[in-house]
Amino acid sequence: MSKNATATAHPSIPRPALVAGLSIAIGGAVLFSTKAIVAKLLYRxxxxxxxxxxxxxxxxxxxFLAIAVWKMRSEAPLPAIDRWRILGLGLIGYYLSSFLDFLGLxxxxxxLERLILFLTPTFVxxxxxxxxxxxxxxIEWAALATSYGGIVLVFVHDLHGGAGNAVLGSSLVVASAISYALYLLFCGELVKRIGTLRLVSYAMCVSSVACIAQFFALRPAALLIQPAEVYWLSLVNGIFCTIFPVFMTMYAVQRIGAATASQAGMVGPVSTLFLGALVLGEPITSVQLAGTALVLGGIYMLSRKK
Structure with a gap:
């Protein structure tokens, strides 16, 4: 989609389609953010x-494998250079960033985890x-300063509140966000040539193989035997926090444009904050709300600038 198309798409969208697209984008953002809640439950x-x-x-x-196979059969084979690029993008964007994120959690x-990840556009x-x-x-420097000020505020709050090893956890999640920012930076040209659906399905297949191979290389197969609750939570994590938000976000971008969809995604950190309080019993303080407002304000400034 060209810049001009993105810029003019919003006014031409009928109101019912706009509402539907926004609802899908918000739903995808909330589901994707919920993976942090599910991870905390699994760690128990x-x-x-x-x-x-x-x-x-x-x-x-x-x-993702089924979609990748369908795309391979219905479209022309990719050149070798693009296959290597997808391999690298899958390892950086979904494998490494997800692994570092779950480590930090x-x-x-x-x-705090969701706020840090929400800084990805600033890292890009x-x-x-x-x-x-x-x-x-x-204006962009002001947006950066506003967003990072919010993160520092929440980080200092968590540090003084004794929320685990805040320095180590925050460093891991920052590394996760930078890894995903690199993925976004380097996939721009590729996604224009091969399409979003094809790139996402291929990259997710690479990431899946890497994550599963890592488990069998580092852990005994006996750890596959877990309580039933682990399987159910993992099913929720795999389907509702991974598959659904990936395709919901893609569908929303196609209907209402990337800029509008990204602004709707700003509900993600807020939903995580309240879900953490509701499900995990994590307290919501005025400092956290203030930090969240600063981060969202900075990202909003960046989105309006674009």
Missing amino acids: YHIDAVTLIAFRMLFSFPF QYISVG LLLTSVFLKRHISR
């Missing part, structure tokens, strides 16, 4: 991040400036 059964992410991919892999609250902006020598305007 004394499984580690390696096992958690392996179970997540075991349940989601068949769906062992040490910090779901509210900074990486674009470094790699592509793109100029950052004053």
